[in-house]
Amino acid sequence: MTTTTKPATPVTATRGRRPGAGALALRQGRLEITQFLRSRESVVFTMGFPIIMILIFASIFGGTIGGGVKFTQYFITGMIATGLMTVSFQNLGIWIPIERDRGVLKRYRGTPMPKWVWFAGKVIMVVAIGIAETVLLLAVAVALFDLDLPGTAGKWFTFGWVAVLGVTACTLCGIAISSLARTARSGSAVVTPVALVLQFISGVFFVFTDLPTWMQQVAALFPLKWMCQGLRAVFLPESFGAQEPGGSFELGRVALVLAVWCVLGLVLCLTTFRWTTKRDG
Amino acid sequence: MDDELAISVRGLRKAYGDNVAVAGVDLDVRRGEVFALLGPNGAGKTTTVEILEGYRRRDAGEVTVLGADPAHPDAGWRSRVGIVLQGTGEFDELTVAEVIRHFSGFYPDADDPDKVIERVGLAGKAKARTHTLSGGQKRRLDVALGIIGRPELLFLDEPTTGFDPEARREFWELIRDLAAAGTTIVLTTHYLDEAESLADRVGVIAGGRLVEVAAPNRLGNRQEALATVSWRTPDGTPESAQSATPTALVAELAARYGGEVPGLTVTRPTLEDVYLTMIGHAR
Numbered sequence: 001m002t003t004t005t006k007p008a009t010p011v012t013a014t015r016g017r018r019p020g021a022g023a024l025a026l027r028q029g030r031l032e033i034t035q036f037l038r039s040r041e042s043v044v045f046t047m048g049f050p051i052i053m054i055l056i057f058a059s060i061f062g063g064t065i066g067g068g069v070k071f072t073q074y075f076i077t078g079m080i081a082t083g084l085m086t087v088s089f090q091n092l093g094i095w096i097p098i099e100r101d102r103g104v105l106k107r108y109r110g111t112p113m114p115k116w117v118w119f120a121g122k123v124i125m126v127v128a129i130g131i132a133e134t135v136l137l138l139a140v141a142v143a144l145f146d147l148d149l150p151g152t153a154g155k156w157f158t159f160g161w162v163a164v165l166g167v168t169a170c171t172l173c174g175i176a177i178s179s180l181a182r183t184a185r186s187g188s189a190v191v192t193p194v195a196l197v198l199q200f201i202s203g204v205f206f207v208f209t210d211l212p213t214w215m216q217q218v219a220a221l222f223p224l225k226w227m228c229q230g231l232r233a234v235f236l237p238e239s240f241g242a243q244e245p246g247g248s249f250e251l252g253r254v255a256l257v258l259a260v261w262c263v264l265g266l267v268l269c270l271t272t273f274r275w276t277t278k279r280d281g
Numbered sequence: 282m283d284d285e286l287a288i289s290v291r292g293l294r295k296a297y298g299d300n301v302a303v304a305g306v307d308l309d310v311r312r313g314e315v316f317a318l319l320g321p322n323g324a325g326k327t328t329t330v331e332i333l334e335g336y337r338r339r340d341a342g343e344v345t346v347l348g349a350d351p352a353h354p355d356a357g358w359r360s361r362v363g364i365v366l367q368g369t370g371e372f373d374e375l376t377v378a379e380v381i382r383h384f385s386g387f388y389p390d391a392d393d394p395d396k397v398i399e400r401v402g403l404a405g406k407a408k409a410r411t412h413t414l415s416g417g418q419k420r421r422l423d424v425a426l427g428i429i430g431r432p433e434l435l436f437l438d439e440p441t442t443g444f445d446p447e448a449r450r451e452f453w454e455l456i457r458d459l460a461a462a463g464t465t466i467v468l469t470t471h472y473l474d475e476a477e478s479l480a481d482r483v484g485v486i487a488g489g490r491l492v493e494v495a496a497p498n499r500l501g502n503r504q505e506a507l508a509t510v511s512w513r514t515p516d517g518t519p520e521s522a523q524s525a526t527p528t529a530l531v532a533e534l535a536a537r538y539g540g541e542v543p544g545l546t547v548t549r550p551t552l553e554d555v556y557l558t559m560i561g562h563a564r
């Protein structure tokens with residue numbers, strides 16, 4: 001056998017066809033969305049859960065919370081916040097360990113794909129699914145339970161930034177917590193209890209101020225409580241701010257706490273993220 | 282740095298805690314060569330290869346792969362190296378064509394996805410979700426993803442595990458095609474026939490050391506080894522002798538028996554014999 005080098009002849013070469021950085025990220029996002037939508041468990045669990053919950057809650061608590069404001073107006077905030085947390089924090093915290101365990105991440109690392117493109121793909125998926133889910137949730141609540149949508153541009157603006165900051169914090173925390181799971185299966189065991197406890201103590205299933213004070217204080221350390229509170233400023237009348245623990249909706253503090261979690265999540269991602277499992281070196 | 286070398290390794294060491302996986306390996310692979318790393322499980326094959334692929338950090342030694350240190354892989358280097366890992370990273374929900382097309386987008390000089398699908402023998406499965414593929418078909422998808430970027434250097438870690446004999450032959454043809462086009466190929470394998478029929482040179486690794494590197498037919502001085510001549514005496518007793526000049530011995534036997542020698546065989550050590558002796562010594 002010969003060992004002389006014969007240059008590969010690029011007969012059907014398609015040089016310079018590689019997409020630019022932005023296009024690479026969009027392709028990655030589209031791939032992630034396709035994978036998500038084709039996985040029935042993801043769609044039912046992530047998209048369906050908040051909608052089922054609003055159906056149940058709005059049917060049980062058909063009355064008003066005072067001042068002629070429907071209960072739905074209160075619970076929709078918790079459901080939107082939960083939905084955003086599910087699609088970002090839980091979705092990533094459960095799926096990334098599976099992909100890491102299967103060697104999907106290792107395979108990506110063996111290609112010239114820039115690392116950030118993979119993260120961008122996840123973010124695009126979270127944002128797209130998050131928007132679709134929130135729209136669906138609002139549509140169901142408006143159609144079946146006479147939800148009043150925010151009436152001013154200012155409230156929509158608040159809705160926007162609370163959602164963006166909340167999703168960003170939860171996405172970063174989801175990526176960070178994915179490194180705690182040692183195997184594909186343990187992702188859900190790590191993430192689900194955290195999410196469930198947060199939902200209970202953050203005023204998703206109960207009126208927040210009905211919870212014991214110490215529980216409110218614990219919840220105030222985590223993002224979900226502040227996402228719910230920010231959304232209450234959007235869906236409840238201004239006067240309801242007085243009933244909040246702080247005497248108002250405290251939008252400044254909402255922004256501050258969520259921003260701190262974004263920074264914390266980012267630092268955790270940068271310091272702990274692993275492309276391979278521990279046994280994989 | 283030698284431009285003729287695709288891979289150059291000196292004094293490579295890697296330990297996991299107390300377990301020394303690679304204990305001082307020196308290795309050169311020339312450009313355009315097909316090099317097979319042969320060795321039992323736990324010998325250090327995968328660790329060595331994954332260091333060369335830029336997945337693992339080494340503890341000591343000098344390593345150059347395509348002119349760069351694989352411990353610091355950049356995108357340009359990555360696009361010249363194709364990798365077929367041992368474990369498959371699966372994309373259950375996507376089709377074969379979708380996965381291959383997606384990965385082709387990562388490379389500056391990617392091959393045509395349809396052509397690659399055809400080449401690895403998955404044309405009939407292009408639209409199938411990857412979770413419906415058999416083990417051998419999944420392996421072909423792995424190979425497709427390894428070659429989609431038209432690599433100069435291709436690593437294959439136990440590529441034909443799970444293949445039926447026919448699929449293995451087809452795969453060998455593919456490797457020969459790639460080698461003929463100038464691709465440098467490093468493969469690890471358990472299968473001696475695979476190493477023998479594909480590789481220009483074989484490196485036997487055992488206990489974290491490279492025991493020998495040679496052309497398959499020269500391994501363990503196979504060519505110079507004594508031949509074993511066996512035959513049966515007229516009363517049916519098996520008889521055998523080792524000889525450096527087996528032809529002379531056969532002629533002598535022919536004269537003794539006046540023509541046909543009953544049950545005559547002449548054998549030299551097979552690659553397997555040599556290999557088992559080598560890894561036996563290393564233990």
